[in-house]
Every structure is written in structure tokens, then in C-alpha cells.
Amino acid sequence: MRALMQSLPLYKQVYEEIKTSILRGEFKPGDKISVNKLAEEFQISRTPLREALRQLQKEQLLEQDQSGSKIAQISEKDFNELCTCRLVLEKELIKDVISNIKEENITEAEKLIEMAELSLKKEDQIEFLEYNSNFHEILIDACTNERLKDLLNQVRAKLLLYRANVIQRAGEGTEILAEHHAILKAVKERHTENAVKTIESHLTNDQIRGKKVLEDKN
Structure with a gap:
């Protein structure tokens, strides 16, 4: 871990x-977090x-339990249920987005896809994940249904670990970008179906x- 800077709050760094x-896989789901060890490493x-x-x-x-903090983990059953919830929620969300998204938000989404493409070429997986997450966040922010947005964000947070592992697999990033291009094309055309x-x-x-990632871990 790199040295911390004094210009930013320590907790944020x-x-x-x-x-x-965590997202790079240096910590695995279920691994315990040692406060003493981290305090020593960061010297804080x-x-x-x-x-x-x-x-x-x-x-x-x-996650927190009686033994302390550990990296979150979900079972295959949990994963499938979360994916089902995400599908139901995002299909409803995109209908609202088609009617309400602004042109400047569409332009921002286009730029994020371009930056994700550059990250993929650089093989910067964390940056690629961030740009792809931001792409979805633009669509979510354009939705006018606040309850729907809250529910979807809860589901997406739980799936973050597995999305991070997905992009480490060869070829997956290219597929994801192509799918984002298709989504944005439909949004730009205001074509709900x-x-x-x-x-x-x-x-x-x-x-x-995601199932491939789970299979790799078993």
C-alpha cells in the first residue's frame, strides 16, 4: 500500500x-480484516x-459480526436472487429514463463509454469498473422514481464485488462495452421497447x- 498524503483526510485515503x-481481489470474500494490522501498515x-x-x-x-469485520460474500442463491431483482428494477427504470433523461446526460454517458474504452486498452481494471458503474449511475440519476433508485442502488452495491471480478476475465470488458453502446443507442433514440x-x-x-466468477471460486 502506498504512503498516505497529508492533503486529504486520512480516513478517506x-x-x-x-x-x-478489495476490488482488485487482494482481499477475498470472507477474508477477515485486522484493524491492528491495517493500522500498522498505514501507520495511523x-x-x-x-x-x-x-x-x-x-x-x-x-460485513460486521461478533468476530469483527470481513469482506462481504454472497452465495450463488443470493447472487441469482439479486440479479433477478436488478433485472426487474432496471427494466422499469429505463422506461422512466427514456422520458426524462436530458441531452447533456446522454452526452456525459457517451464520454464515459469512451473513457471506459481507453481504460480497457490500458488494462486498468479498477478505472474501467468505475467508468462502467458511472454509466449506469447516469441512467439511475435520470429516473424520477426515488424509491426505485434506492432499491436498485442497494442491489448494485451487493453485486459490486462480483462485477469487479468479472472484468478481470479476458474478453468480458469488450462485451460489456458493446452492450452499453446498444443501451445508449436506444436511449438516444428514445425507443422504450x-x-x-x-x-x-x-x-x-x-x-x-457472474456465474462464471462464482464457478471459478468453487
Whole structure:
């Protein structure tokens, strides 16, 4: 882990470092987090470290039990149920988005796809994941149904670990980008039926890609 800078709050730097390590697979689902070990590595007190861990718990990357903090994990059953929920929610969300998304948001989504393509060429997996997540967040933000957005964000947070592992597989990033292009094309054309079909295809493929990750871990 790299040295921390004094210009940023310590807890934020530690949070970013641990999150990146989780998404890169340096920590595995179910691994326990040693507060003492991390405090020693970062050479900081436990107060900013605990704040960083609390933030990771909010994002559902960490779980807390009687033995302490550990990297979140979900079973294959949980994964399939979450994918089903995500599919139902995003199909409803895209219908609302078609009617309400602004042209400047569509332009921003186009730029994010371009930046994701550059990240893929650089083989920067974390950056690629961030741009792809931001692409979906633009669509989510354009939805006017706040309850729907909250539910979807909860589901997506739980699936983040597996999305991070998916992009490490050869060829998966190219497929994901092609699917995002198809979704955005339907959104730009304000074609609700095509938008629903492309979202359904993308999320069905995401579930298949995620199952491969689960199989690799078993």
C-alpha cells in the first residue's frame, strides 16, 4: 500500500486504498480484516481507520459480526436472487429514463463509454469498473422514481464485488462495452421497447458472467 498524503483526510485515503484492494481481489470474500494490522501498515491511529471501515460497510463491501469485520460474500442463491431483482428494477427504470433523461446526460454517458474504452486498452481494471458503474449511475440519476433508485442502488452495491471480478476475465470488458453502446443507442433514440430489450440482454449476460466468477471460486 502506498504512503498516505497529508492533503486529504486520512480516513478517506485509507477507505480508497482498502476499497481498491478489495476490488482488485487482494482481499477475498470472507477474508477477515485486522484493524491492528491495517493500522500498522498505514501507520495511523484506529480512529480514521474505523471511519474508513464504516464507509466500506455502508457500501456493503464489508460485513460486521461478533468476530469483527470481513469482506462481504454472497452465495450463488443470493447472487441469482439479486440479479433477478436488478433485472426487474432496471427494466422499469429505463422506461422512466427514456422520458426524462436530458441531452447533456446522454452526452456525459457517451464520454464515459469512451473513457471506459481507453481504460480497457490500458488494462486498468479498477478505472474501467468505475467508468462502467458511472454509466449506469447516469441512467439511475435520470429516473424520477426515488424509491426505485434506492432499491436498485442497494442491489448494485451487493453485486459490486462480483462485477469487479468479472472484468478481470479476458474478453468480458469488450462485451460489456458493446452492450452499453446498444443501451445508449436506444436511449438516444428514445425507443422504450429497444431500451428495455438491451437492458434485459445486458443484465442477463451480466448474470452469466457472474456465474462464471462464482464457478471459478468453487
